[in-house]
Amino acid sequence: MFLSLPRSATALALGLAAVVATAASPAAAQTGTWRDVSPPGSDGSVLFDVETTRGTTWAVGLRSDDTTRPFAPVAMRWTGTGWQAPPQPADHGRLDELAAxxxxxVWAVGTRYDAVDDTDWGRGSALLQHWNGTAWTEVALPFPEGATDTSLSAVAVDEGGSVWVYGGYTDAAGQYVQALFRGDADGEADADGDGGWTRLPGDTGLNWVSQLEAGPGGVLHAVGDGVSRFDGTSWTKQSLPPTLDGALFDGIQTRTADDIWAVGHIRDEKLWRRPVVVRFDGRAWRTVRTPAETGQLYDIAFDGSGRPVVVGETMNPEVDPDGNYVLTPGPRGFLTRTEEPPGAGFLYGAATDAAGRVWTVGGTAGAEGGISPGAYAGIRR
Incomplete structure (x- = not known):
């Protein structure tokens, strides 16, 4: 998205120190070195998510110019020296989430737009696409007959290779229905002719979902206006600290079944939006201390030493004039703002590759009115 949109903390020093190893050690205070690897010629583009697996890194987003009406989906693959952008199955639309x-x-979800007439591009419809190593193809999901206003917001791949896709639709009675789909790893059609896809209970207890995370044992977590857990049969909305009532989450990362992190923000009368990080320790979700400043968090990754790197944006130029917002553990183990990727503006996605490098994507510096001038990508060594 071009515009900035969602997508009192108490310290959890003991829990964070377990991730940082020795929170007070000099190593914990070290900052990473960022390298700008933004795609050239990406004016009018922005990247929303990045994923990496087995030496392959992809980033997705949108491009907007006089020819896209209103947007064109973008999916780019890192070659080791630059980015390649294979042809897309949809001419008009956007890609918001990736899973590899x-x-x-590799899977991506977003929205496709089809022209109703020269001036009306409708409300958009669900877009799911798959990279098979050679090309991107659009994949149809078994929405119920008569479903309209279909949408997709999140995708994940579990350790067995099954694909999970979350979205929604309007049914024949005009009611909005949440939907969860699971796709077989081989993608072969099942007896019902649904292309290997099964529709499962989608009532997360949340009003919207921004990201899915597939953890050990086939357990799913969803984040949005809260955190919810799917055990394979039903969803259970998670109990968060009372101080986080109204918090909105955009990113989640599972390290183990007893170590799950979620990041986002909460509205603040003085700061507008204040960064929020919570962590599940196997028993309860607890707040991780963040700076008391204007910031909004979108994603989290862990570097090769197991330290969290949280990315987002700030709309306060006194916090960062370029708008990027990165939190890492400081000398005492608390999350602090100590790094600023060169050339970066708002940051929306983060991932870690096999070498322990953290990737981040978003928009370049120089945004005006919340609109990024181009796509940004960076690598943290």
Missing amino acids: GAPDE
Whole structure:
């Protein structure tokens, strides 16, 4: 998205120190070195998500210019020296989320637009596409007959290779229905002719979902206006600290079944939006201390030493004039703002590759009115 949109903390020093190893050590205070690897010629583009697996890195987003009416989807693959952008199955639309199980099993979700007439591009419809190692193809999901206003917002791949897709639709009675789909790893059609896809309960207890995370044992977590857990049968909305009532989450990362992190923001009368990080320790979700300043968090990754790197944006130029917002553990183990990727503006996605490098994507510096002038990508060594 071009515009900035969602997508009192108490310290959890003991929990964070477990991730940082020795929170007070000099190593914990070290900052990473960022390298700008933004795609050239990407004016009018922005990247929303990045994923990496087995030496393959992809980033997705949108491009907007006089020819896209209103947007064109973008999916780019890192070659080791630059970016390649294979042809897209949809001429008009946007891609918001990625999931990668293997170099030839990459999935992306978003919205496609089809012209109603020369001036009306409708409300958009669900877009799911798959990279098979050679090309991107659009994949149809078994929405119920008569479903309208279909949408997709999140995708994940579990350790067995199954694909999970979350979205929604309007049914024949005009009611909005949440939907969860699971796709077989081989993608072969089942007896019902649904292309290997099964529709499962989608009532997360949340009003919207921004990201899915597939953890050990086939357990899913969804984040949005809260956190919810799917055990394979039903969803359970998670109990968060009372101080986070009204918090909105955009990113989640599972390290183990007893170590899950979610990041986002909460509205603040003085700061507008204040960064929020919570962590599940196997028993309860607890707040991780963040700076008391204007910031909004979108994603989290862990570097090769197991330290969290949280990315987002700030609309306060006194916090960062370029708008990028990165939190990492400081000398005492608390999350602090110590790094600024060169050339970066708002940051929306983060991922870690096999070498322990953290990737981040978003928009370049120089945004005006919340609109990024071009796509940004960076690598943290």
